Amino acid sequence: xxxxxxxxxxxxxxxxxxxxxxxxxxxxxxxxxxxxxxxxxxxxxxxxxxxxxxxxxxxxxxxxxxxxxxxxxxxxxxxxxxxxxxxxxxxxxxxxxxxxxxxxxxxxxxxxxxxxxxxxxxxxxxxxxxxxxxxxxxxxxxxxxxxxxxxxxxxxxxxxxxxxxxxxxxxxxxxxxxxxxxxxxxxxxxxxxxxxxxxxxxxxxxxxxxxxxxxxxxxxxxxxxxxxxxxxxxxxxxxxxxxxxxxxxxxxxxxxxxxxxxxxxxxxxxxxxxxxxxxxxxxxxxxxxxxxxxxxxxxxxxxxxxxxxxxxxxxxxxxxxxxxxxxxxxxxxxxxxxxxxxxxxxxxxxxxxxxxxxxxxxxxxxxxxxxxxxxxxxxxxxxxxxxxxxxxxxxxxxxxxxxxxxxxxxxxxxxxxxxxxxxxxxxxxxxxxxxxxxxxxxxxxxxxxxxxxxxxxxxxxxxxxxxxxxxxxxxxxxxxxxxxxxxxxxxxxxxxxxxxxxxxxxxxxxxxxxxxxxxxxxxxxxxxxxxxxxxxxxxxxxxxxxxxxxxxxxxxxxxxxxxxxxxxxxxxxxxxxxxxxxxxxxxxxxxxxxxxxxxxxxxxxxxxxxxxxxxxxxxxxxxxxxxxxxxxxxxxxxxxxxxxxxxxxxxxxxxxxxxxxxxxxxxxxxxxxxxxxxxxxxxxxxxxxxxxxxxxxxxxxxxxxxxxxxxxxxxxxxxxxxxxxxxxx
Numbered sequence: 226x227x228x229x230x231x232x233x234x235x236x237x238x239x240x241x242x243x244x245x246x247x248x249x250x251x252x253x254x255x256x257x258x259x260x261x262x263x264x265x266x267x268x269x270x271x272x273x274x275x276x277x278x279x280x281x282x283x284x285x286x287x288x289x290x291x292x293x294x295x296x297x298x299x300x301x302x303x304x305x306x307x308x309x310x311x312x313x314x315x316x317x318x319x320x321x322x323x324x325x326x327x328x329x330x331x332x333x334x335x336x337x338x339x340x341x342x343x344x345x346x347x348x349x350x351x352x353x354x355x356x357x358x359x360x361x362x363x364x365x366x367x368x369x370x371x372x373x374x375x376x377x378x379x380x381x382x383x384x385x386x387x388x389x390x391x392x393x394x395x396x397x398x399x400x401x402x403x404x405x406x407x408x409x410x411x412x413x414x415x416x417x418x419x420x421x422x423x424x425x426x427x428x429x430x431x432x433x434x435x436x437x438x439x440x441x442x443x444x445x446x447x448x449x450x451x452x453x454x455x456x457x458x459x460x461x462x463x464x465x466x467x468x469x470x471x472x473x474x475x476x477x478x479x480x481x482x483x484x485x486x487x488x489x490x491x492x493x494x495x496x497x498x499x500x501x502x503x504x505x506x507x508x509x510x511x512x513x514x515x516x517x518x519x520x521x522x523x524x525x526x527x528x529x530x531x532x533x534x535x536x537x538x539x540x541x542x543x544x545x546x547x548x549x550x551x552x553x554x555x556x557x558x559x560x561x562x563x564x565x566x567x568x569x570x571x572x573x574x575x576x577x578x579x580x581x582x583x584x585x586x587x588x589x590x591x592x593x594x595x596x597x598x599x600x601x602x603x604x605x606x607x608x609x610x611x612x613x614x615x616x617x618x619x620x621x622x623x624x625x626x627x628x629x630x631x632x633x634x635x636x637x638x639x640x641x642x643x644x645x646x647x648x649x650x651x652x653x654x655x656x657x658x659x660x661x662x663x664x665x666x667x668x669x670x671x672x673x674x675x676x677x678x679x680x681x682x683x684x685x686x687x688x689x690x691x692x693x694x695x696x697x698x699x700x701x702x703x704x705x706x707x708x709x710x711x712x713x714x715x716x717x718x719x720x721x722x723x724x725x726x727x728x729x730x731x732x733x734x735x736x737x738x739x740x741x742x743x744x745x746x747x748x749x750x751x752x753x754x755x756x757x758x759x760x761x762x763x764x765x766x767x768x769x770x771x772x773x774x775x776x777x778x779x780x781x782x783x784x785x786x787x788x789x790x791x792x793x794x795x796x797x798x799x800x801x802x803x804x805x806x807x808x809x810x811x812x813x814x815x816x817x818x819x820x821x822x823x824x825x826x827x828x829x830x831x832x833x834x835x836x837x838x839x840x841x842x843x844x845x846x847x848x849x850x851x852x853x854x855x856x857x858x859x860x861x862x863x864x865x866x867x868x869x870x871x872x873x874x875x876x877x878x879x880x881x882x883x884x885x886x887x888x889x890x891x892x893x894x895x896x897x898x899x900x901x902x903x904x905x906x907x908x909x910x911x912x913x914x915x916x917x918x919x920x921x922x923x924x925x926x927x928x929x930x931x932x933x934x935x936x937x938x939x940x941x942x943x944x945x946x947x948x949x950x951x952x953x954x
Contacts (some may be wrong), residue, residue, distance in 0.1 A: 232245060237328060238328035248321055249345070254316075265310070266282055267306070272334065273389075286701065294370060304426075305392055326368055383445075392428070406491060411479045416434050426457030427458065474500060479497065500668025500669075574607045574648075577597075577608065577610045578610075578611055578612075579612060583622060594682070595627070596749035596750045597656065597924070603921075607629075652677045657679065658682045678932060681718060682724075687847070693847070694845040726744060732744050745931035748927065753912065765801065765836050765898075766837065766839060766864075768805075770805045772805065772808045773806075780842045783842050785820060792895055803821065804824070845868065850869050864882050865884075866885070
């Protein structure tokens with residue numbers, strides 16, 4: 226393979242010889258070989274008699290042509306005849322491209338050629354293609370055969386390969402073994418979690434999903450998840466996307482069980498409660514019909530029609546509730562009667578729902594939700610918080626200014642549903658943080674608190690992050706997932722009263738993709754971090770981020786593999802600190818001695834007192850990056866990519882810290898580390914940005930605008946005029 230050259234002819238499946246247009250090359254080595262580039266070994270004879278002729282190694286996404294379809298190799302893994310080569314020290318990939326996508330032969334096995342899917346930049350020699358074919362207009366995403374990564378066709382192919390390997394079928398109850406895992410989440414569009422057989426760690430588990438006791442689909446638990454890396458090879462996740470979706474107006478009991486023995490997964494069943502009818506009508510295909518009915522009278526008549534419809538539904542609900550209360554004489558009815566006699570409650574109540582109790586040291590999302598809770602307190606709300614899932618390790622925030630928050634925790638409260646039902650009609654504001662909670666609880670919140678203002682805070686647009694990751698790493702499965710997540714995110718946005726994003730870039734994007742949805746840009750407050758060490762007393766740089774976040778893993782690999790070697794060629798003494806929880810101990814002993822694994826840093830002020838700059842070489846991601854804001858707040862410049870800077874209203878001086886490739890980033894790192902003037906002026910600009918854009922007053926005004934249905938989206942508080950801050954030197 227490695228001896229082939231452009232212009233050489235290769236034999237295709239139809240018997241025609243075709244010339245090679247281009248050969249892409251890329252290589253990886255341990256410990257920076259990410260899971261999605263670990264090679265797949267297809268052993269000789271695994272697919273058919275003498276097919277392959279000899280052992281064949283391919284990349285996980287490289288498709289094999291079987292039974293008239295293209296199947297990515299990672300979906301053929303069975304742990305015996307098709308395995309992941311997790312023990313290889315390094316790998317070199319060579320991708321052959323013809324004028325159009327086709328099937329050629331590798332060790333006698335029909336396998337696809339390279340097809341451009343916005344992924345050419347993953348090759349080390351990508352610039353060569355641009356030089357050879359300037360202005361090339363070949364169509365991308367043009368496959369020569371159907372590509373499958375799930376469904377009955379793939380199941381039948383896997384079954385045949387398993388039989389050749391002498392493996393018992395995955396639905397053989399006598400050979401299924403123990404079951405570990407969890408049913409993590411369910412929405413109208415997505416069922417996900419993980420499943421694992423510790424006795425056969427390399428064999429994925431077949432699961433079936435039941436809704437109201439009827440099987441709606443099967444799914445293989447073979448997706449990689451970083452949090453499962455300690456269990457076998459970590460390929461035990463599953464995600465079943467429901468193309469048509471479940472009805473939002475019906476109660477659904479969802480179960481996940483192993484196909485072989487019908488053993489139910491821990492966490493199963495889960496219940497999806499019906500959404501509010503008026504909310505559903507407003508966000509579905511019925512709206513165009515209503516608009517057509519009112520077309521002659523204009524939009525004002527349509528709005529009146531919708532208001533009448535909603536009021537009618539509300540009246541029906543209230544009458545029904547009153548009859549139920551009269552019939553039962555319930556304590557809840559007595560409580561409401563006593564409350565009515567006392568008069569209206571003066572204090573407004575707000576309920577905040579997030580995945581876990583917020584921890585400012587864990588992620589930027591926690592900092593955002595805590596900042597918004599402080600703003601709500603200052604606006605006069607009685608703020609309450611309930612986590613969708615609670616971990617024993619999670620601690621209630623101890624900040625003095627959050628002492629007035631009511632934290633709903635076990636054992637007093639068992640679930641979000643419990644809080645909403647106990648406090649029916651009591652909340653004026655319900656704040657849903659992240660897609661998982663907007664999808665799961667918006668309908669129930671509307672049902673329990675029909676007059677509440679419901680806000681969905683997106684944290685970041687997850688589908689943008691997935692789409693960028695798919696393009697960078699040539700992951701067709703991630704692209705399909707990104708499209709499904711996009712539909713889920715847009716669907717959730719249409720089911721609430723307002724959407725909050727932290728980034729103007731995302732707000733502009735949603736103005737096009739989610740027309741009619743009220744989107745507000747609401748930053749979170751960032752407090753200055755007191756750091757007083759002089760430039761001369763500091764040295765080196767820091768990368769800040771957790772291993773649990775895929776963009777951080779990709780960024781660190783790029784930093785260590787390509788960026789820092791360029792820095793060291795100019796100054797071999799510069800130290801790079803890796804700060805964050807979870808980076809595996811396998812790095813130790815493999816890294817250059819100038820790369821130091823610091824671990825979690827409980828006090829970032831201590832770190833910022835030691836380094837001259839930070840670096841954020843993110844190639845994938847979305848939203849505002851907390852690590853960049855923290856660095857600016859400490860008066861430490863951050864060298865970053867355009868992705869890391871996205872959404873920040875940077876001044877021209879700060880944009881000088883942005884690099885597009887490894888050479889530019891290495892040069893900026895060296896400059897910020899060596900040049901006192903460049904370092905101090907960019908640091909001062911960062912401090913000014915934090916004071917101007919991320920102060921509590923500005924956050925409070927922006928959030929108040931989002932809470933007011935009569936205020937236009939995008940209105941912002943006037944920015945204070947600031948003088949130049951004192952430079953640190």
